[in-house]
Amino acid sequence: xxxxxxxxxxxxxxxxxxxxxxxxxxxxxxxxxxxxFLMVKRAAQFADDEECExxxxxxxxxxxxxxxxxxxxLEQLEARLTRNxxxxxxxxxxxxxxxxxxSIVAAHEAKNLIKGKSMVSEEMEMNHFLGExxxxxxxxxxxxxxxxLRAEKPSHIIMPAIHLNVGQVAALFHDKLxxxxxxxxxxxxQIGRETLRRKFFEADIGVSGVNFAVAETGTLVLVxxxxxxxxxxxxxxxxxxxxxxxxxxxxxxxxxxxxxxxTRSATGQPITTYVNMISGPRQADELDGPRxxxxxxxxxxxxxxxxxxxxxxxxxxxxxxxxxxxxPVYTRIGxxxxxxxxxxxxxxxxxxxxxxxxxxxxxPSASSLCGACGEVCPVKIPIPSLLxxxxxxxxxxxxxxxxxxxxxxxxxxxxEGLVWKAWVKMNTSPTLYRLLTYAGTRARGLTPxxxxxxxxxxxxxxxxxxxxxxxVREHLGxx
Amino acid sequence: xxxxxxxxxxxxxxLEGTTPIADDYDTALVTTPWTYAPAQRVARLRAQLEAVxxxxxxxxxxxxxxxxxxxxxxxxxxxxxxxxxxxxxQQLAAQLALNKGGLRLKAYDRAVETWKDELFxxxxxxxxxxxxxxxxxxxLIVWPTVQEPRLMSLVPPLHIALLxxxxxxxxxxxxxxxxxxxxxxxxNALLISGPSKTADIQQTLAYGAHGPKELIVLILQDA
Amino acid sequence: MSHNSRGTGQAxxxxxxxxxxxxxxxxxxxxxxxxxxxxxxxxxxxxxxSIRLLEREGIKVHFPQAQSCCGQPAYTSGYTEEARxxxxxxxxxxxxxxxxxxxxxSCAGMFRHHYHELFKDEPAALQQVEALAARTYELAEFLLxxxxxxxxDTGAPVKVALHTSCSARRExxxxxxxxxxxxxxxxxxxxxxxxxxxxCGFGGAFSVRLPDISGLMVLDKTTALKDSGASExxxxxxxxxxxxxxxxxxxxxxxxxxxxxxxxxxxxxxx
Numbered sequence: 001x002x003x004x005x006x007x008x009x010x011x012x013x014x015x016x017x018x019x020x021x022x023x024x025x026x027x028x029x030x031x032x033x034x035x036x037f038l039m040v041k042r043a044a045q046f047a048d049d050e051e052c053e054x055x056x057x058x059x060x061x062x063x064x065x066x067x068x069x070x071x072x073x074l075e076q077l078e079a080r081l082t083r084n085x086x087x088x089x090x091x092x093x094x095x096x097x098x099x100x101x102x103s104i105v106a107a108h109e110a111k112n113l114i115k116g117k118s119m120v121s122e123e124m125e126m127n128h129f130l131g132e133x134x135x136x137x138x139x140x141x142x143x144x145x146x147x148x149l150r151a152e153k154p155s156h157i158i159m160p161a162i163h164l165n166v167g168q169v170a171a172l173f174h175d176k177l178x179x180x181x182x183x184x185x186x187x188x189x190q191i192g193r194e195t196l197r198r199k200f201f202e203a204d205i206g207v208s209g210v211n212f213a214v215a216e217t218g219t220l221v222l223v224x225x226x227x228x229x230x231x232x233x234x235x236x237x238x239x240x241x242x243x244x245x246x247x248x249x250x251x252x253x254x255x256x257x258x259x260x261x262x263t264r265s266a267t268g269q270p271i272t273t274y275v276n277m278i279s280g281p282r283q284a285d286e287l288d289g290p291r292x293x294x295x296x297x298x299x300x301x302x303x304x305x306x307x308x309x310x311x312x313x314x315x316x317x318x319x320x321x322x323x324x325x326x327x328p329v330y331t332r333i334g335x336x337x338x339x340x341x342x343x344x345x346x347x348x349x350x351x352x353x354x355x356x357x358x359x360x361x362x363x364p365s366a367s368s369l370c371g372a373c374g375e376v377c378p379v380k381i382p383i384p385s386l387l388x389x390x391x392x393x394x395x396x397x398x399x400x401x402x403x404x405x406x407x408x409x410x411x412x413x414x415x416e417g418l419v420w421k422a423w424v425k426m427n428t429s430p431t432l433y434r435l436l437t438y439a440g441t442r443a444r445g446l447t448p449x450x451x452x453x454x455x456x457x458x459x460x461x462x463x464x465x466x467x468x469x470x471x472v473r474e475h476l477g478x479x
Numbered sequence: 480x481x482x483x484x485x486x487x488x489x490x491x492x493x494l495e496g497t498t499p500i501a502d503d504y505d506t507a508l509v510t511t512p513w514t515y516a517p518a519q520r521v522a523r524l525r526a527q528l529e530a531v532x533x534x535x536x537x538x539x540x541x542x543x544x545x546x547x548x549x550x551x552x553x554x555x556x557x558x559x560x561x562x563x564x565x566x567x568x569q570q571l572a573a574q575l576a577l578n579k580g581g582l583r584l585k586a587y588d589r590a591v592e593t594w595k596d597e598l599f600x601x602x603x604x605x606x607x608x609x610x611x612x613x614x615x616x617x618x619l620i621v622w623p624t625v626q627e628p629r630l631m632s633l634v635p636p637l638h639i640a641l642l643x644x645x646x647x648x649x650x651x652x653x654x655x656x657x658x659x660x661x662x663x664x665x666x667n668a669l670l671i672s673g674p675s676k677t678a679d680i681q682q683t684l685a686y687g688a689h690g691p692k693e694l695i696v697l698i699l700q701d702a
Numbered sequence: 703m704s705h706n707s708r709g710t711g712q713a714x715x716x717x718x719x720x721x722x723x724x725x726x727x728x729x730x731x732x733x734x735x736x737x738x739x740x741x742x743x744x745x746x747x748x749x750x751x752s753i754r755l756l757e758r759e760g761i762k763v764h765f766p767q768a769q770s771c772c773g774q775p776a777y778t779s780g781y782t783e784e785a786r787x788x789x790x791x792x793x794x795x796x797x798x799x800x801x802x803x804x805x806x807x808s809c810a811g812m813f814r815h816h817y818h819e820l821f822k823d824e825p826a827a828l829q830q831v832e833a834l835a836a837r838t839y840e841l842a843e844f845l846l847x848x849x850x851x852x853x854x855d856t857g858a859p860v861k862v863a864l865h866t867s868c869s870a871r872r873e874x875x876x877x878x879x880x881x882x883x884x885x886x887x888x889x890x891x892x893x894x895x896x897x898x899x900x901x902c903g904f905g906g907a908f909s910v911r912l913p914d915i916s917g918l919m920v921l922d923k924t925t926a927l928k929d930s931g932a933s934e935x936x937x938x939x940x941x942x943x944x945x946x947x948x949x950x951x952x953x954x955x956x957x958x959x960x961x962x963x964x965x966x967x968x969x970x971x972x973x
Contacts, residue, residue: 015912015914018912018914018915019914022914022915022918030681033681033682034681034682037682038682048512051512054505054508055508055509058505058508058509061500061503062504064500065499065500065501065502068494068497068498068499068500069499069500070490070494071487071490071491071494072499074486074487074490075487084666090481090482090483090486091482092482092485092486096482140689141679142677142679142680142688143677143679146679146680159678159679159682160679161679161680162682164680164681165681166680166681166683169680169681185680185681185683185685186685186686188680188685189677189680189685189687189688190687192688193687193688193689196689197599197600197689198599200599200689201595201596201599216661217660217661217664219664225675225676225677225678225688226675226676226677226679226688226689226690227633227675227688227689227690227691228688228689230629230633230669230689230690231633231689231690234629234630234633234667235591235595235630237592245486245490250502251502251504251661252655252660252661252664253504253652253655253656253661254504256509256650256651256652256655257508257509259651260509260651267678269531270527270615270616270617270672271616271617271618271670271672272672273531273671273672273673273674273675273676273690274669274670274671274672274675274690275618275669275670275672276667276669277664277667277668277669278666278667279664279665279666279667279668280666281666282666283666285625286625286628286666287587287588287589287590287591287625287628288590288591288623288628288629288630289623289628289629289666289667297486299482299486299489303486303489303490303493306489306490306493307489307492307493308493309497312493328900328901328903328919329915329919332915332918332919333915364780365907365908365911365912366908366911366912366915367905367908368868368901368903368904368905368906368908368909368916368919369778369868369869369905369906369908370868370872370900370901370905371868371869371871371872371873372868372872372899372900372901374872375872385819388777388778388780389780390780391778391779391780392780392781392782393780394780395779395780395781396780417781420776420779420781420784421784423775423776423784423788424776424784424787424788426770427739427770427771427773427788427791428770428787428788428790428791430767430768430770433770434767437742437743440743441743452910453909453910453911453913454909454910454913454948455952456913456917457913457916457917457920457921457948457949457952458920458945458948458949458951458952459948459951459952460948461744461944461948462744463743463744464743464744464745464746464747466746467742467743467746468737468741468742468746468749468750469737469742469765469767470746471746471749471750472737472749472750472753472765472767473767475750475753476753476763476764476765478767
């Protein structure tokens with residue numbers, strides 16, 4: 001099991017985790033199959049390339065507009081929600097957020113929480129925090145439920161159990177829920193449904209995330225297919241929504257393009273089964289719905305990303321997961337190897353703000369910068385550029401100003417710095433360049449057969465007998 | 480300073496000297512590709528709903544109760560959750576009385592806490608109205624009310640919804656704009672596009688995850 | 703949704719070029735060639751064949767001998783200062799108003815897109831960068847749209863797989879240009895390979911920093927190329943070719959990738 005970042009101080013051992021994942025053929029087949037499926041479904045939804053490009057550009061503008069007035073929108077959101085009867089809380093750290101949730105739990109003497117899917121609650125390690133305090137948190141999204149039964153973390157932000165195949169789920173249910181072994185997915189889902197149904201109305205509190213928080217109306221928009229999100233936010237007497245401060249949009253109509261981009265990019269659906277718009281608790285004459293609704297707004301490094309206009313684009317994210325579905329690295333190693341709540345390309349640019357670059361030092365480099373993520377991102381986050389930027393922040397001296405990212409200089413190496421200095425010398429001095437390339441090509445016979453990691457998968461590269469520079473001199477004369 | 484003030488101060492500091500981006504909302508982008516000829520509107524909605532295992536039936540404002548009775552009979556369901564306070568609830572009850580059918584009508588007339596067990600385990604079907612539909616995505620607009628609370632469209636395994644053909648909009652933007660949602664949303668507003676589903680086990684789609692296993696939309700062509 | 707759609711996970715996505723429609727000038731009398739460091743040291747034939755193709759089009763090719771590297775290795779590694787120093791040295795070399803032709807997508811992309819980022823805080827240099835970017839062309843694009851080359855095939859029937867580097871594909875649309883050029887060759891049948899749009903795993907330093915992942919990516923790429931039925935592999939990017947050919951050699955395969963310029967020249971009657 002890969003190490004998970006939030007529970008330890010040690011850096012995430014991405015390379016070690018990845019090596020283990022690559023050795024697991026079943027895991028790789030599960031991911032390749034799943035990612036192919038999701039890529040094909042997304043492509044079918046965006047058959048009109050022109051429409052896709054225009055909508056992505058629009059989505060980008062809607063998010064950028066919201067961020068350009070974020071503090072004012074957060075205040076407006078808070079005012080509207082408060083007017084609607086929702087209690088709004090602010091937390092700078094996950095500890096603060098957990099403490100807020102726990103205080104609500106304590107006030108109600110709650111023992112059982114039922115959770116709709118929420119990545120921010122994963123970010124908070126809420127289950128762990130409350131569990132240590134004797135409060136039981138049960139995941140109700142089928143994928144999250146499966147992952148929780150296995151004492152694992154989600155391996156994908158949209159499809160938490162995507163690393164498992166049906167046989168593995170069948171064995172799990174047989175083992176943990178004491179039902180007959182079956183690989184019939186309909187039956188397995190019915191088992192999950194029956195197991196969880198009673199839990200919804202036994203729960204003291206329901207917890208959910210938020211997809212879009214609308215400042216104009218004070219509305220929390222949640223999208224889902226299963227109905228567990230509606231259950232969790234409707235049946236228990238108290239609903240706690242947790243979300244990042246970046247999730248706010250200015251106007252209700254802004255949800256229209258973002259919703260379309262989200263569901264089509266994530267799972268290739270024109271829309272999810274449910275779009276659940278919550279604007280307040282149960283009114284006096286209503287017969288269901290929570291009597292209390294709370295919203296916890298979490299910072300946890302988001303203000304750091306926000307402080308730099310380039311890195312701020314990270315906060316455009318609407319959590320569709322398309323970047324991971326299209327990532328050749330994620331496809332091969334799966335979500336757990338990242339050791340972070342948010343895996344894949346978006347996780348690599350988001351997590352350094354949450355955990356600092358010391359812990360996440362291996363992540364920004366774990367990309368060939370192929371650009372597949374940026375190409376599909378529905379809100380046009382330039383993920384490859386931001387990966388490069390974080391590499392720069394990690395390579396800079398820790399004390400160099402200005403300071404943008406916690407853990408700046410985590411990969412700073414005097415030795416590597418000297419190598420690049422020498423590289424600059426060679427490539428800015430034509431005389432030196434000619435001399436060195438001449439020497440290199442003439443010594444080509446001396447290339448060792450084994451040159452570090454490269455020759456694990458490649459024959460040793462051999463320099464040409466004569467450089468292009470030389471041959472051009474012969475062909476065109478000195479220029 | 481508390482957390483709220485510190486967060487807002489940091490954000491404000493980061494925006495110092497910048498101008499908020501103007502709202503250049505492009506309505507055409509979210510409407511033009513999702514616009515249908517009047518004759519195609521309902522067909523589009525049906526196709527989209529049926530693609531996700533929603534059942535649709537074209538019927539009329541006089542004939543629909545018979546469709547409800549038939550659907551329930553077909554499934555051997557003898558009990559229906561329906562509000563006696565709505566016009567459609569009253570129409571159904573009147574029709575049922577005329578038919579002298581054996582169907583029991585049950586009202587959601589008390590707070591959920593008092594009858595959770597019955598609602599969750601002994602209520603096989605429900606009937607609700609809708610505020611309209613959306614052709615582009617095959618969605619129902621449902622705003623729960625005191626008469627038809629939130630869980631009516633969620634807990635019973637079969638949900639039957641009435642949809643007036645005249646209330647089918649082309650796309651979400653049109654619905655939102657025409658019905659002036661931003662001027663006042665209820666405590667809970669919903670878009671429902673098919674029965675509950677999940678693909679969380681090896682991307683295999685299964686219906687009836689936590690919500691209804693079946694959704695039947697009765698489209699009233701003359702309403 | 704059934705599982706049946708999964709088989710199409712051959713997932714070859716051929717997105718159209720993302721650059722705004724570019725207006726192409728008439729064929730010039732002179733061009734600069736930027737040879738790139740990888741071609742200089744490992745694939746000089748590709749550079750020479752690029753020159754010969756351009757000369758055959760009646761263009762005089764200028765190759766400033768002071769050129770070295772576009773700066774990309776340092777840039778993608780996060781050594782921005784160092785990349786800028788090397789980029790600055792290249793900027794001085796192409797003073798005349800001739801197009802700059804680059805027989806490598808990722809290096810062309812550096813000139814066209816990333817120098818802007820490197821020099822964003824230097825107004826004077828930025829002007830120079832923008833002017834140069836506007837006249838920088840990846841070789842395939844230049845042959846197709848500026849030279850309006852007409853190739854006639856002189857070779858025997860052959861099946862060819864085209865691999866396009868990720869930056870060439872996504873920053874420049876080279877996959878479209880490469881396909882159009884190959885389509886001019888009558889006896890050449892271009893065949894698709896599985897996951898054609900997927901990265902070969904090179905990514906510069908990525909291939910040595912994360913050899914396990916990179917190694918599996920290039921294994922998958924070479925397998926797809928071999929399984930495509932193609933007897934030849936061409937690419938307009940020598941970084942990928944170094945990766946793909948190095949892996950093929952290690953695997954004991956005889957198949958090798960060839961630079962598009964060399965292939966086009968050879969098929970259309972040589973020099």
